[in-house]
Amino acid sequence: MHDGELGISDEVAAGLISRRFPELAGRPLRRLRTAGTVNTIIRVGDAHAARFPLVGESEDRLHGEAAATAEFAAVSPITAPITIGVAPASEEFPSAWTVQTWVAGDVVAPDSQTTSVRFARDLVDLISSVRTADVRGRVFDGRGRGGRLRDHDEWVEHCLAQSAHLLDVERAGRLWRTLRDLPTAGPDVMSHRDLTPFNLLASGDRLAGVLDTGGFGPADPALDLVAAWHLFDEERRSIVRDGLGADAVTWRRGAAWALQQAMGLVWYYEQTNPAMSELGLSTMRRLLADEELCSLD
Template identity: 65%
Template sequence: MHEGELELTEETAARLIAQRFPALTHLPLRRVRAAGTVNTIIRVGDDLAARFPLVGESEDALAAEAAAMEELADACIVPSPRPIGIGAATSEYPSAWSMQTWVPGETAGHDLHAISDALALEVATLVASLRAADVREREFDGQGRGGVLADHDEWVALCIERSAHLVDAAHVRRLWGALRDLPRSGPDVMSHRDLTPFNLLVSGDRLVGVLDGGGFGPADRALDLVAAWHLFDEPRRRIVREQLGTSDVEWQRGAGWALQQAMGLGWYYEDSNPAMSALGLSTVRRLLDDAELTSLG
């Protein structure tokens, strides 16, 4: 999926885990087949998971990720993985890697819960709980999504160019032009910052876990609203909006972040990760079909 992606065999994973965590050598290892784009996941017994980055990471970066994971787990209304430890890069695997707790559940699907009132209410409650966590005088760190929408103009333009065979490029261009300059509706709040269906665990239509908390931190309060666009039809999106008391501008900024994210998924993962591509294209369709947004662009 990525240039320079690191390969990992089960045998290599077993050796690395045994070296770093010898007390776990008796536990069975199972590669987790998932749609993730950042790590190879090896389940260790029933309660743990090792995460091996597909692109090399430093120990310092994974330590910062672990701190964010702990903070998310403390704030979250449902279980979220907690860090156990970090493994150093070796000649066999030239990246630091990490061990964390395993949270059971099935990943949500962009096309499975579109009409679920129960999940819409729980997603709204989740976003509210994360926003309520203490920012501790921090601000957005400038990494990825969550700052200024217009800073992503170049990326969105590239995505529109690469996606002309997949979406209505002219409509996307008009909509982005209408959303990119919308003002913020308040100071930064704590945000998951990647609240896609693949990071939400469900049992049926009930939320049972949240994954990938390593980016938890201050960001635009509209950012986590992307979950509503990724998951729900218009009546269920309205439930999220009303439960959170979201203003029109804040809601539309959330749509802007959803468009920025979704446009990067469809074409980039078209061949390498069809499930991720399908998520992006589904979200773009919801955005382009929304009557309120159509009136803007």
């Protein structure tokens, strides 16, 4: 999925885990097949997971993510992983890597909770709780989504150019150009920053876990609304909108962030990660079918 992607064998992983985390030595390992695009995940026993980056990361960066996971877990009403340690790069694996606590649940699919009222209300509770965390004077760090919509013009236009065989890019382009000029939705708030279905775990129709919390930080208050577009039909989206008290600007900025993310998934992972590509397509279908957004075209 990435140029220069790092791989790791089960044997090397076992040796590294035993050496860096001797308390976990000898526990059974199980490599997980996921739609993730950032790490190779290996479950260690029943209670932990080792995360080996697909693209090299520094110890400093992963220590920063570890701090973010702890900060997220402290305010989240939903179970989230905690990093128990960061291991340095080595000859066997040329990147720092981490071990986290295991979170139980079923990975959510784009269509698995489409009509679930309970899941929508759980999502409202999660986003509301996360927003209460103190930003402590911090602001958006400029990485990825969460700042100015217009900063993503070039990327979105590139994605549209790559996706004509997959969706109506003319309509998608018009929608982006309408939404990108919306004013800011208020001061930055603390945000998960990547609330996609594959980062959520379910138990039946309840939200049971939240993954990949290392990006937790200040961002546009509309950013976490992407989850509503990734997950729900129009009626359940309204539960999220009303539950969070999102005004028209905030709600439409959330749609813009969902469009920006979805368009990046649609074509980039078409061959290498079909589940991620399908997530992008399903989200774009929701955006392009939404009555309120269609009225802006």
